[in-house]
Amino acid sequence: MGENVTHYTVTRLSYLLNEEKPLPYYFDIVHYEKIDEPKLIEHIDRVGIVFYHHLHTKHIASIK
Numbered sequence: 361m362g363e364n365v366t367h368y369t370v371t372r373l374s375y376l377l378n379e380e381k382p383l384p385y386y387f388d389i390v391h392y393e394k395i396d397e398p399k400l401i402e403h404i405d406r407v408g409i410v411f412y413h414h415l416h417t418k419h420i421a422s423i424k
Contacts, residue, residue: 361392
């Protein structure tokens with residue numbers, strides 16, 4: 361989810377989680393902004409869990 365997520369981001373993450381790493385689960389990675397199905401969006405919004413959140417921070421200069 362987010363403006364910086366691209367098709368490459370989604371496919372690379374899917375490949376890393378499902379092919380490259382020896383994980384016992386299958387991850388269905390989708391580009392949230394490209395979902396056309398309203399029920400899927402509602403389901404993700406209702407029960408989806410954020411497992412990574414990146415905070416953009418700006419450098420704040422101290423004033424003396």
